[in-house]
Amino acid sequence: MPIYEYSALDKKGKSCKGQIDADSESKARDKLRRSGKYPVTIRKNLSRRKTKGKSFLGGSVFERIKSDEIHVITRQLATLLGAGIPLINALASIIEQCPNPALKRTLADIRDSVNEGSTLTNALSPYPKLFSDIYINMVRSGEASGSLDVVLERLADFGENQKSLHAKLKAALVYPIFMAVIGTGILFFLISYIVPNITRVFMDMERILPLPTRILILASDLLRNYWWLGALLFTGLFILIRLFLARDSGRRIWDKIKLTFPIIGSVNRKIILARFASTLGSLLNSGVPLITSMHIVRSLVNNQLVGEVIDDAIEKIQKGKSMSSALESSAWFPPLFLQMIGVGEQSGQLETMLDKVATAYEREVETAIMGMTALIEPIMISVMGAAVGFVVLSILLPIFEMNQMI
Numbered sequence: 001m002p003i004y005e006y007s008a009l010d011k012k013g014k015s016c017k018g019q020i021d022a023d024s025e026s027k028a029r030d031k032l033r034r035s036g037k038y039p040v041t042i043r044k045n046l047s048r049r050k051t052k053g054k055s056f057l058g059g060s061v062f063e064r065i066k067s068d069e070i071h072v073i074t075r076q077l078a079t080l081l082g083a084g085i086p087l088i089n090a091l092a093s094i095i096e097q098c099p100n101p102a103l104k105r106t107l108a109d110i111r112d113s114v115n116e117g118s119t120l121t122n123a124l125s126p127y128p129k130l131f132s133d134i135y136i137n138m139v140r141s142g143e144a145s146g147s148l149d150v151v152l153e154r155l156a157d158f159g160e161n162q163k164s165l166h167a168k169l170k171a172a173l174v175y176p177i178f179m180a181v182i183g184t185g186i187l188f189f190l191i192s193y194i195v196p197n198i199t200r201v202f203m204d205m206e207r208i209l210p211l212p213t214r215i216l217i218l219a220s221d222l223l224r225n226y227w228w229l230g231a232l233l234f235t236g237l238f239i240l241i242r243l244f245l246a247r248d249s250g251r252r253i254w255d256k257i258k259l260t261f262p263i264i265g266s267v268n269r270k271i272i273l274a275r276f277a278s279t280l281g282s283l284l285n286s287g288v289p290l291i292t293s294m295h296i297v298r299s300l301v302n303n304q305l306v307g308e309v310i311d312d313a314i315e316k317i318q319k320g321k322s323m324s325s326a327l328e329s330s331a332w333f334p335p336l337f338l339q340m341i342g343v344g345e346q347s348g349q350l351e352t353m354l355d356k357v358a359t360a361y362e363r364e365v366e367t368a369i370m371g372m373t374a375l376i377e378p379i380m381i382s383v384m385g386a387a388v389g390f391v392v393l394s395i396l397l398p399i400f401e402m403n404q405m406i
Contacts, residue, residue, distance in 0.1 A: 004028045008037040015040075019101055065103045070130060071159040073098070073107070078152035087148075088115055106130065119143055133296050134158075134279060141287035151286045158282045165274070165362060172369040176376045183384045190391060191216070192223045202398045209398055216394035248304075255303045259332065263375070267368045272306055273337060274361035281354030291318065306332050323350075 004025065007017045016037065022028035025042055032039045073094050080090035091111040098104040106127060113123035121140040124131045131139075135155060142151030199217050202209055209217075223230075244250035258268050276297055283293035291314060298310045309330040316326035324342035327333045337357060344353025 004042050006032060006037075006039050006042045008032055008039045010038075011036050019104060065100060065106070065130060067159065067163060069100060069103055071156050071163065073103070074152050074159065075156035078149045078156060081149035081152065087120065120148070133299060134283065137288050137292065137296060138283060138286040145287050154282055154286060158278065161278065161362070162275070165271070165365065168366060168369060169271075172373045175373070176380060179377075179380050179384075183380070183387075187384075187387055187391075188223065190388075191220050192227075195220045195391065195395070196224065198395055210394070210401070212390065212394040213398055216391060252304050255305050258303065259305060263372055267365060267372060269332060270361050270365045270368060272301060272303060273333070274358050274365055275300065276306075277337075277354045277361065278358035281351050281358060284351040284354065290323070306330075309333070 004022060005017070005019050006028065007015060010016055020028050020031055022031055028042055029039050032042075076094050077090055080093060081087065085093070088111060091107060091114065095104055095107045095111065098107060109126075110120075110123040114120055119140075121136055121143060124136055124139060138151050138155055139148065142148035145151075195216060199213065199220070202213060202217075245254055257265075259265050261268075279297050279300060280293050283296060284290065288296075294310060294314050294317070298307055298314070301307050301310060309327065309332060312329075313323065313326035317323060322342070322345050324338045324345060327341070328338050340353050340357050341350070344350035347353075
């Protein structure tokens with residue numbers, strides 16, 4: 001069904017703009033009048049089909065579709081389908097109340113495809129940036145089993161849980177990053193502009209200045225006169241690191257550092273295990289075959305070392321081994337994790353056990369993040385205190401010497 005862009009007047013005479021879907025321009029005008037709006041101009045939106053696949057997350061840069069909006073419409077669609085409303089009507093209802101123009105156009109495309117006889121899976125496939133492999137495969141399984149509303153409900157829960165975990169990670173890093181930026185800026189201003197005015201008096205002394213004072217003056221001169229060289233070196237180092245990480249060998253080294261670095265490595269491993277268990281459990285609960293689910297999980301693991309373990313496990317599972325025994329040769333999957341998976345396989349409740357494992361590791365991640373944040377704060381305060389103390393000591397030492405001379 002085409003979408004029309006309109007400008008109209010409401011009952012109070014105020015102008016308004018928006019989009020409406022109708023079979024023709026005359027029907028769009030009638031629809032607007034019934035809603036209490038008096039159309040001034042109506043024109044058909046011709047950009048919808050032309051821009052498919054070329055947009056940024058489903059819309060232009062200025063009409064970005066957020067992942068939160070996908071979770072919301074997924075839950076709404078699950079609720080409507082669970083109430084017995086047909087898919088076409090459910091999509092039409094969601095389109096009516098959708099506030100995002102880009103998402104509204106995308107949903108209209110999906111509804112048109114379904115109305116023409118396509119499955120919902122095929123209608124979603126042209127939008128891989130909006131609907132991931134997990135989403136597509138779970139919807140396919142839901143359509144095949146006749147439980148699409150249940151699968152969509154699980155998808156909404158899964159997406160919201162992943163979003164919540166990412167939000168907690170970002171929130172834990174906001175304060176340390178903010179403190180580091182503010183502290184660095186204050187030190188730069190202090191050493192570059194304040195210290196030279198104070199230490200200029202000491203330069204006229206005919207005595208050798210204390211070592212801390214000389215180091216402070218040298219640092220101040222370097223920052224004032226050669227700050228551009230530091231910025232150039234930082235930029236060059238950043239580019240070299242990016243080029244290094246672009247190579248497979250460099251990426252592999254970086255992935256190993258992320259897994260083995262003290263404190264951060266432990267948190268990163270738990271995040272990977274929680275994502276592995278939650279994703280695999282959601283896929284299996286929705287009826288997706290184990291091998292297909294493992295391949296999807298492999299594509300989501302942003303670590304070459306863990307990815308290679310999953311690839312090896314897929315080959316072993318295809319040869320008849322259980323998943324727990326296929327993963328036991330890896331150092332990245334702890335014994336407790338494998339034991340719980342083994343119990344789930346033996347009892348025939350692998351999906352339930354994976355959900356429990358995911359919940360347990362997500363809680364451990366939250367606890368670890370809180371502990372890491374609590375550790376970072378005193379370290380940063382100590383470092384900033386030491387830096388400020390060094391500046392103060394460097395300024396006071398010559399003053400003490402002058403007092404002794406007097």
